[in-house]
Amino acid sequence: MREPANVLHCGGSSPAVAWSTINAGEAIPGVVTTLTWSVFGERTERGLRGAFADLGVLTEAQVARPARPDDRVWDIFYGRAAANLETFRSLADRMPGTSGDAMESQLFGTVRPGVSSRPRYQRYPVVAAKAPMAMWGVAGRLERAAEHIAPWWRNTVAAAPGMTADQARGSLDAAMRKFAGVMRPHIVASMLCQGVYEQVRAAAERANRPGLEIAVLTGYGEMAETAFVGDLWDVSRGRLELVEFLARHGYHGPNEGELAARVWRLDPTPLEKLLGHYAAMAESAGPRALETARAAEREAAEQELLAASPRGARTPAGIVLKVARRFFPLRGIGKGAFLQCVDAARASALRLGVLHTEAGALSAPEEVFHLTVEELAAPQLPAGVGDLVASRRELHERYRAIELPEFWLGSPEPVTTPPAAVEGPVVVTGIPVTPGVARGVARVVRDPEVDEGPAPGEVLVCRTTDPSWAAVLIVSAALVIDIGGPISHGAIVARELGIPCVIGTRDGTARIADGDLIEVDGSAGTVTVLQAGDAVRDGGSA
Structure with a gap:
C-alpha cells in the first residue's frame, strides 16, 4: 500500500529545475484529493507527451511517464499540480513557429528574468513532416470524440445510482480510457x-x-x-x-x-x-x-x-x-469532453462509495475521494482502508492550510507569512487580454464552492477560472485573474463576451479586498483600487 505522501506529494526535484503552479492550477486548482490526482496525474502526463509526439517534438518511445520528476511535464507538490517550466521550454524550443519564451509567456503569463530561448533545430525536419498531419487531423479527432462522449456521459450519470459494484467499476474504467483518449488530441489543439x-x-x-x-x-x-x-x-x-x-x-x-x-x-x-x-x-x-x-x-x-x-x-x-x-x-471542445469523462468517473466513484458504505467498509460515500482509481477498481478495498482514508484526509487538510510560491527551483518551501502591506495607492498589473475600461465593486472569489459570486455590475477578482465561470462573467463588469495567460480559458471567454479583462496579476486576490471600488483597464493591463471597501460600504464616493 502506498503511503499518503506519495499520492499528493512529489518525491523531490533537482535545484536546477523550475516549477510553477501557474496554468497547472487552471486544470485542477488548489489542493486536490487523492482520487483527482490519480485520474489526472499520469494520464495527463502521457497526454502532454503524446501530443508533443504527434507534433514530432518527441518520439513515441518518449510518451511514457518518466521515472524522475525532473523529466516530467508536470507533477504534484503538497497536493497542488505544478508544471515543469524547463521541460515546457525545452519542448517549445524544438518547434518552429514558437519558442520557450513564447510558451512561458502565453501559458504562464510571464518570462522569468535571466532565462531565454535556446532553439534546437534537430527535430525541425520531423516537426515539419508530422505537425501538419496532426494539425489537420486533430479537429476531426476531437469532434468525433465529443460526439461519442456526450451521450455516453449522459447515459452513465443517469444509470450510476442503480449500478452494481461490477458495473460501477466497469464505468470507472471506461471513463479513464476515454479521458486518456481525448486528452492527447485536446493538448495537440492547445x-x-x-x-x-x-x-x-x-x-x-x-x-x-x-x-x-x-x-x-x-x-x-x-x-x-x-x-x-x-x-x-x-x-x-x-x-x-x-x-x-x-x-x-x-x-x-x-x-x-x-x-x-x-x-x-x-x-x-x-x-x-x-x-x-x-x-x-x-x-x-x-x-x-x-x-x-x-x-x-x-x-x-x-x-x-x-x-x-x-x-x-x-x-x-x-x-x-x-x-x-x-x-x-x-x-473548448476537448476540455468539455474530458470534463464529461471526469464527471462520469465522479458518478461511478460515488456509486462505489455508496455500496462500500452499505457494506460497512467506508463510513461515508465521500470517502472514496481519498482513494486512488486503482484502489477503487480492485474487487476489494485495501486492508485498513479506514486508517488510510483518515491519514489522507488529514494530509489533504494540512496541505490546504499552506501556500506555495508561484515559481520555485527544486522542491518548494511553503509560504507561511502573508505578503507585506503596500504603502500608497494599490495598482495591480497583469496581461491585457480584453480591451476596455470598467469600474465596479470588487467581488473577490477564492473558493467558488464557498464564496458568493458577483452581482450584476461587480468586478470578479479570482485566482483562476474553469469553464463554469462563464456563467457569471456575463453579469460582471470586468474580470481580474491571478493565474493564466492570453490563451487561458478565462481570457478566451472574456474576449468572447467583450468583458474588460486583466489576467496573470499573480496577487490580485491578495491585494484587492472584497468590496473595494476598482477600475480595470483591459487595454493597459492595470487594476487600480479607487476606494477601500469600508468606504464604499459606508456610502462614500470615488
Whole structure:
C-alpha cells in the first residue's frame, strides 16, 4: 500500500529545475484529493507527451511517464499540480513557429528574468513532416470524440445510482480510457493554439499594429466555453427547462476539475441566483447578441491587420487567420469532453462509495475521494482502508492550510507569512487580454464552492477560472485573474463576451479586498483600487 505522501506529494526535484503552479492550477486548482490526482496525474502526463509526439517534438518511445520528476511535464507538490517550466521550454524550443519564451509567456503569463530561448533545430525536419498531419487531423479527432462522449456521459450519470459494484467499476474504467483518449488530441489543439497566437501576434507586430491580436482572436461564434451560457439564458427566458439544461451541461460547476466537487447536476443551487440576474437583463445583453457583436469586431480587426501588413506578408497572415478561426474553438471542445469523462468517473466513484458504505467498509460515500482509481477498481478495498482514508484526509487538510510560491527551483518551501502591506495607492498589473475600461465593486472569489459570486455590475477578482465561470462573467463588469495567460480559458471567454479583462496579476486576490471600488483597464493591463471597501460600504464616493 502506498503511503499518503506519495499520492499528493512529489518525491523531490533537482535545484536546477523550475516549477510553477501557474496554468497547472487552471486544470485542477488548489489542493486536490487523492482520487483527482490519480485520474489526472499520469494520464495527463502521457497526454502532454503524446501530443508533443504527434507534433514530432518527441518520439513515441518518449510518451511514457518518466521515472524522475525532473523529466516530467508536470507533477504534484503538497497536493497542488505544478508544471515543469524547463521541460515546457525545452519542448517549445524544438518547434518552429514558437519558442520557450513564447510558451512561458502565453501559458504562464510571464518570462522569468535571466532565462531565454535556446532553439534546437534537430527535430525541425520531423516537426515539419508530422505537425501538419496532426494539425489537420486533430479537429476531426476531437469532434468525433465529443460526439461519442456526450451521450455516453449522459447515459452513465443517469444509470450510476442503480449500478452494481461490477458495473460501477466497469464505468470507472471506461471513463479513464476515454479521458486518456481525448486528452492527447485536446493538448495537440492547445499547443497549436499557442503557436497560432504567437504567429498572429508577430503578424500584428509586422503590420505595426501591436496588440491587435487581442481583437483578432475572438468572435468565433458559440464556442464550447460559452454555449451553455446561451442555454442558461434560455432557461431564464422560459425557453428551456432547467432539467434539460442539466442534462446537457450538468457536468459543469464550481471547481469542476476536482472529483469531490458538487457540480450542477448534483447541486443546481448556484444557478438559482444567476437565473434571477439573467431574467432582469435586457435581451440585447444576452450572450448570443454579444457573440454577434464580437464576430463583427473580429472581422473588422482581420481586415485591418491584412490591410496594414506589408504586401509580401499578407498571404501568410491570411493563412494564419484562417487557421486561427478553425483551431481556437477546438480547445473548448476537448476540455468539455474530458470534463464529461471526469464527471462520469465522479458518478461511478460515488456509486462505489455508496455500496462500500452499505457494506460497512467506508463510513461515508465521500470517502472514496481519498482513494486512488486503482484502489477503487480492485474487487476489494485495501486492508485498513479506514486508517488510510483518515491519514489522507488529514494530509489533504494540512496541505490546504499552506501556500506555495508561484515559481520555485527544486522542491518548494511553503509560504507561511502573508505578503507585506503596500504603502500608497494599490495598482495591480497583469496581461491585457480584453480591451476596455470598467469600474465596479470588487467581488473577490477564492473558493467558488464557498464564496458568493458577483452581482450584476461587480468586478470578479479570482485566482483562476474553469469553464463554469462563464456563467457569471456575463453579469460582471470586468474580470481580474491571478493565474493564466492570453490563451487561458478565462481570457478566451472574456474576449468572447467583450468583458474588460486583466489576467496573470499573480496577487490580485491578495491585494484587492472584497468590496473595494476598482477600475480595470483591459487595454493597459492595470487594476487600480479607487476606494477601500469600508468606504464604499459606508456610502462614500470615488
